[in-house]
Amino acid sequence: xxxxxxxxxxxxxxxxxxxxxxxxxxxxxxxxxxxxxxxxxxxxxxxxxxxxxxxxxxxxxxxxxxxxxxxxxxxxxxxxxxxxxxxxxxxxxxxxxxxxxxxxxxxxxxxxxxxxxxxxxxxxxxxxxxxxxxxxxxxxxxxxxxxxxxxxxxxxxxxxxxxxxxxxxxxxxxxxxxxxxxxxxxxxxxxxxxxxxxxxxxxxxxxxxxxxxxxxxxxxxxxxxxxxxxxxxxxxxxxxxxxxxxxxxxxxxxxxxxxxxxxxxxxxxxxxxxxxxxxxxxxxxxxxxxxxxxxxxxxxxxxxxxxxxxxxxxxxxxxxxxxxxxxxxxxxxxxxxxxxxxxxxxxxxxxxxxxxxxxxxxxxxxxxxxxxxxxxxxxxxxxxxxxxxxxxxxxxxxx
Amino acid sequence: xxxxxxxxxxxxxxxxxxxxxxxxxxxxxxxxxxxxxxxxxxxxxxxxxxxxxxxxxxxxxxxxxxxxxxxxxxxxxxxxxxxxxxxxxxxxxxxxxxxxxxxxxxxxxxxxxxxxxxxxxxxxxxxxxxxxxxxxxxxxxxxxxxxxxxxxxxxxxxxxxxxxxxxxxxxxxxxxxxxxxxxxxxxxxxxxxxxxxxxxxxxxxxxxxxxxxxxxxxxxxxxxxxxxxxxxxxxxxxxxxxxxxxxxxxxxxxxxxxxxxxxxxxxxxxxxxxxxxxxxxxxxxxxxxxxxxxxxxxxxxxxxxxxxxxxxxxxxxxxxxxxxxxxxxxxxxxxxxxxxxxxxxxxxxxxxxxxxxxxxxxxxxxxxxxxxxxxxxxxxxxxxxxxxxxxxxxxxxxx
Numbered sequence: 001x002x003x004x005x006x007x008x009x010x011x012x013x014x015x016x017x018x019x020x021x022x023x024x025x026x027x028x029x030x031x032x033x034x035x036x037x038x039x040x041x042x043x044x045x046x047x048x049x050x051x052x053x054x055x056x057x058x059x060x061x062x063x064x065x066x067x068x069x070x071x072x073x074x075x076x077x078x079x080x081x082x083x084x085x086x087x088x089x090x091x092x093x094x095x096x097x098x099x100x101x102x103x104x105x106x107x108x109x110x111x112x113x114x115x116x117x118x119x120x121x122x123x124x125x126x127x128x129x130x131x132x133x134x135x136x137x138x139x140x141x142x143x144x145x146x147x148x149x150x151x152x153x154x155x156x157x158x159x160x161x162x163x164x165x166x167x168x169x170x171x172x173x174x175x176x177x178x179x180x181x182x183x184x185x186x187x188x189x190x191x192x193x194x195x196x197x198x199x200x201x202x203x204x205x206x207x208x209x210x211x212x213x214x215x216x217x218x219x220x221x222x223x224x225x226x227x228x229x230x231x232x233x234x235x236x237x238x239x240x241x242x243x244x245x246x247x248x249x250x251x252x253x254x255x256x257x258x259x260x261x262x263x264x265x266x267x268x269x270x271x272x273x274x275x276x277x278x279x280x281x282x283x284x285x286x287x288x289x290x291x292x293x294x295x296x297x298x299x300x301x302x303x304x305x306x307x308x309x310x311x312x313x314x315x316x317x318x319x320x321x322x323x324x325x326x327x328x329x330x331x332x333x334x335x336x337x338x339x340x341x342x343x344x345x346x347x348x349x350x351x352x353x354x355x356x357x358x359x360x361x362x363x364x365x366x367x368x369x370x371x372x373x374x375x376x377x378x379x380x381x382x383x384x385x386x387x388x389x390x391x392x393x394x395x396x397x398x399x
Numbered sequence: 400x401x402x403x404x405x406x407x408x409x410x411x412x413x414x415x416x417x418x419x420x421x422x423x424x425x426x427x428x429x430x431x432x433x434x435x436x437x438x439x440x441x442x443x444x445x446x447x448x449x450x451x452x453x454x455x456x457x458x459x460x461x462x463x464x465x466x467x468x469x470x471x472x473x474x475x476x477x478x479x480x481x482x483x484x485x486x487x488x489x490x491x492x493x494x495x496x497x498x499x500x501x502x503x504x505x506x507x508x509x510x511x512x513x514x515x516x517x518x519x520x521x522x523x524x525x526x527x528x529x530x531x532x533x534x535x536x537x538x539x540x541x542x543x544x545x546x547x548x549x550x551x552x553x554x555x556x557x558x559x560x561x562x563x564x565x566x567x568x569x570x571x572x573x574x575x576x577x578x579x580x581x582x583x584x585x586x587x588x589x590x591x592x593x594x595x596x597x598x599x600x601x602x603x604x605x606x607x608x609x610x611x612x613x614x615x616x617x618x619x620x621x622x623x624x625x626x627x628x629x630x631x632x633x634x635x636x637x638x639x640x641x642x643x644x645x646x647x648x649x650x651x652x653x654x655x656x657x658x659x660x661x662x663x664x665x666x667x668x669x670x671x672x673x674x675x676x677x678x679x680x681x682x683x684x685x686x687x688x689x690x691x692x693x694x695x696x697x698x699x700x701x702x703x704x705x706x707x708x709x710x711x712x713x714x715x716x717x718x719x720x721x722x723x724x725x726x727x728x729x730x731x732x733x734x735x736x737x738x739x740x741x742x743x744x745x746x747x748x749x750x751x752x753x754x755x756x757x758x759x760x761x762x763x764x765x766x767x768x769x770x771x772x773x774x775x776x777x778x779x780x781x782x783x784x785x786x787x788x789x790x791x792x793x794x795x796x797x798x
Contacts, residue, residue, distance in 0.1 A: 148430050203658065221628035229620035229634070229659040259602065259639050260628040267666050 015343035024394030053378035069212025076113035080122035089378035090124035097132035127169035133298020135198035174199035188213025216245030249278035421794035452488025454778035455756035460680020462724035475512035481523035486778035489523035496531035526568035534597035573598035587612025615644030648677035
């Protein structure tokens with residue numbers, strides 16, 4: 001198959017040319033007109049932009065599937081199906097602070113989803129992001145306090161059993177907790193990337209441990225000791241140390257101001273920023289709950305979810321409709337659109353923080369994250385208004 | 400007179416050459432060997448570094464003179480004498496939040512000191528920095544709460560009478576207070592530079608008012624609403640807005656961490672940093688007082704000051720000895736040395752933040768702040784260990 005466009009974004013330049021795809025891999029990316037073989041499919045996207053697919057390293061659930069609330073292989077598969085509508089071509093289903101047995105069960109289910117996965121399903125399931133349970137109660141945020149525990153290699157090993165450690169791509173932990181150093185060394189040896197998050201770590205604590213294998217911080221500014229001029233905290237340390245990445249969660253303008261994102265970009269440069277969603281699949285909650293930021297009560301009702309807003313209005317949404325669920329929680333693409341608008345980023349910038357950096361961060365840049373020969377054909381096409389035209393996962397069209 | 404050196408720092412390059420001085424002005428700065436006229440004095444500083452003198456825009460007192468504690472023309476003159484030992488060739492005596500009548504009296508005394516000043520006295524007295532009284536009680540720091548008042552053009556005019564407004568070079572105020580906008584507009588029209596300080600201003604408040612004439616912030620990070628990712632505050636706004644200068648007070652490592660200074664430099668670049676001391680002439684206190692940060696009680700005793708430390712030790716220091724007083728409060732030169740060591744700055748960087756930017760900030764760069772033809776011969780010479788060799792004020796050697 002051949003994809004043509006006047007605007008193909010490769011790591012170093014924007015090409016007016018084509019991408020050849022064979023067996024799910026990119027076999028050629030070059031300028032000019034392709035030689036088209038007999039019966040070879042060719043799609044010309046004209047002025048539309050062709051980018052590497054987005055990689056979401058931090059999502060607990062999205063739209064029609066929630067790993068957090070449903071904890072099943074099917075929920076992970078539904079996330080994969082829903083994510084491609086956002087231009088996301090690969091992702092890490094993400095756990096939280098929970099009972100070890102609960103996490104164990106979730107990983108077993110994710111294992112099934114990963115084993116059964118084919119590119120026809122949706123976004124590629126790259127592995128797992130463990131957000132916790134080795135995090136600090138003092139910065140628990142929405143995590144369950146009773147399940148925030150001290151780091152331990154033994155508990156880690158027990159928790160992931162029988163999943164292979166190769167499938168744990170990323171862990172968020174609090175390095176100031178007792179036992180953290182040993183676990184960090186162990187994880188680093190096993191090529192698990194480590195982010196600081198839900199943490200009260202000081203500058204000195206981070207400085208002392210970072211070279212043992214800490215790559216960056218989770219949801220920059222949230223769930224961490226904030227910047228102070230006499231104690232830089234996690235936020236200030238992330239700003240200070242050039243070698244740490246800062247992950248930003250979905251950009252709704254509510255959690256972190258665009259100006260705070262802008263400052264971080266200016267200090268660290270785009271080379272050290274990653275974009276994720278940190279969505280949970282809010283529409284898939286198991287029981288009625290009140291969301292204090294949204295001033296809304298979410299109540300499940302069979303295939304529907306009822307939203308009772310504090311202002312007295314009410315909505316009844318279809319839990320199996322991606323569109324309905326997008327009104328509950330914004331997706332990756334809307335974050336991208338907001339960043340482009342509010343922070344004046346262009347497609348080359350987005351490519352960096354959504355695809356290149358995310359792939360490099362979890363060490364899959366040899367096969368993901370850019371439009372280059374020999375890489376997976378994870379490709380998205382956007383129109384002039386940044387709307388999604390098509391998503392390809394290993395060359396398979398998704399929408 | 401001719402000064403020779405292999406390392407003369409001019410705005411664009413380091414010159415191996417000479418400076419010609421005539422009538423207190425620089426008449427030539429150039430590479431090579433000078434033509435020496437008959438009876439013309441020539442001093443060869445060899446490898447020693449020749450820089451423009453430092454400009455301290457924020458000092459309430461230093462060493463043997465305290466404008467804050469003594470409030471006299473003589474105290475300002477003594478500051479001028481002491482400051483040249485620090486490489487400071489011009490300065491702004493600085494008031495604080497006090498009764499209007501007290502400030503009025505202080506300005507009248509400063510007027511006398513300025514009228515009587517000659518370069519033989521010491522550092523050039525460029526005018527006044529009014530730190531308050533239009534500041535926010537909520538961030539008063541060491542200022543007197545009962546004298547923190549709302550901005551008012553009438554009170555301002557009454558307060559500076561009979562000093563000419565031309566001599567007010569800088570004011571620190573809190574722009575969120577009622578009446579601030581009118582005063583800012585009035586001061587801007589009268590060419591008084593305005594810094595935000597002792598302020599709880601929000602990002603939006605600063606954004607709304609800055610273009611009316613706000614130049615920067617006073618003692619960055621201290622006495623201001625700190626950075627938060629959902630409300631940038633004064634600190635975050637100073638980081639965010641390229642056109643605001645950040646003033647740093649004396650660098651002892653206690654008030655603001657070197658890493659916080661480093662971050663500010665990286666975001667704003669050295670072009671928007673100024674260095675001051677914000678010293679008060681601690682040794683000249685009128686009555687016994689306890690300094691909680693130093694854990695020391697200061698008690699005046701005639702020509703001496705007695706320091707009783709909480710650890711039981713005691714010191715008796717000569718109030719008229721600059722050297723003794725330097726053990727009480729560090730000076731401009733030690734701040735420079737610390738910045739060079741901790742923040743890896745070189746002489747060109749120091750020249751920028753201590754001389755060029757400070758001169759530009761209060762609009763005296765036409766005659767101060769750089770070694771250029773037609774400018775005042777305010778020159779310092781430092782040896783390889785950054786010790787002061789000589790200070791010239793309008794060509795007059797001081798030490």
